[in-house]
Amino acid sequence: MQEAIQEILKKNQLSVTGSRVKILELFLDQPGALAHGDIERKTGEKFDRVTVYRTLQVFLNKGIIHSIPTADNSVLYALCKDDCGEGHHHDNHVHFVCDKCGNTVCLDEVTVPAIRLPRGYKFSQVQVVINGKCKDCTRE
Amino acid sequence: MQEAIQEILKKNQLSVTGSRVKILELFLDQPGALAHGDIERKTGEKFDRVTVYRTLQVFLNKGIIHSIPTADNSVLYALCKDDCGEGHHHDNHVHFVCDKCGNTVCLDEVTVPAIRLPRGYKFSQVQVVINGKCKDCTRE
DNA sequence: TTTATTTTGCAACAAAGTTGCATCTGTGTA
DNA sequence: TACACAGATGCAACTTTGTTGCAAAATAAA
Ligand SMILES: [Mn+2]
Ligand SMILES: [Mn+2]
Ligand SMILES: [Zn+2]
Ligand SMILES: [Zn+2]
DSSP: OHHHHHHHHHHTTOOOOHHHHHHHHHHHTSSSOEEHHHHHHHTTTSSOHHHHHHHHHHHHHHTSEEEEEOTTOOEEEEEOOTTOBTTBOOOOEEEEEETTTOOEEEEEEEEOOOOOOOTTOEEEEEEEEEEEEOHHHHOO | OHHHHHHHHHHTTOOOOHHHHHHHHHHHTSSSOEEHHHHHHHTTTSSOHHHHHHHHHHHHHHTSEEEEOOTTOOOEEEEOOTTOBTTBOOOOEEEEEETTTOOEEEEEEEEOOOOOOOTTOEEEEEEEEEEEEOHHHHOO
């Protein structure tokens, strides 16, 4: 785990610091997406709020995490796969928000469908966010 | 115009007040979506910030407007079609954000495609937000 | 170890959103 | 038309969220 984290940071030419390690740990420890608030809570008193903002910003720029738009317009972040890098994201998968348990996950195996746009429109990015009940919440 | 506004409010059992009329006017005056800030600016000094928040909240609940999630996680609102009502929204169309002019529009004629979810997942709502260049910005 | 470069925490601030309450206004009724 | 009442508004105070500048601390390289 610790080696994986070091590797991610090194690969992106980022120095290995307490906050970066801790925040990556949080992402790797669980399968879903995290809000800024979650991170602030889970890191406890350990880091300054500003540091968390700046760390997430750096991770975003480096293509280590991506942000997820949600229907209630809260900001969520999740780990990117290997093919994202500095300046170029390729997170063309669907995001799922469970209305029961509140978790949000990347459905990496579900790619966003092709959509026919009206004449004149050119797309650069398509975001799909699906609300519903996740697989843990439907069986019961 | 004014009659249309009155009708919308009456149909939803809302009293006809200055802020509600003015805000509906703003939505009807243009084809796109509006951010809270846009509305505050365009209503000038006329209404309190809190009133704008509360008016938008009421319109959301009544199904007069819907909110649009965006990639940069800002909050946008746009008029619903007739089939939305109190407690039930049916805005299953695609939203388009132009990266050039900044406008966001509802593509009412583009319905969201069916998406195969992994076993166990049940969807209730699918949001599609597309970034790119709008039809006004591609011709030039 | 020393040094140069980043990163961090702090303070101060700005923007966004919420809540309680007194006052005002729109609407239905007499 | 006048009245009463529910609901809408404005204001103040507050919370939450996000930003910026700068000095101190930590990291990575020499
Ligand atoms: Mn994702
Ligand atoms: Mn729409
Ligand atoms: Zn769930
Ligand atoms: Zn445009």
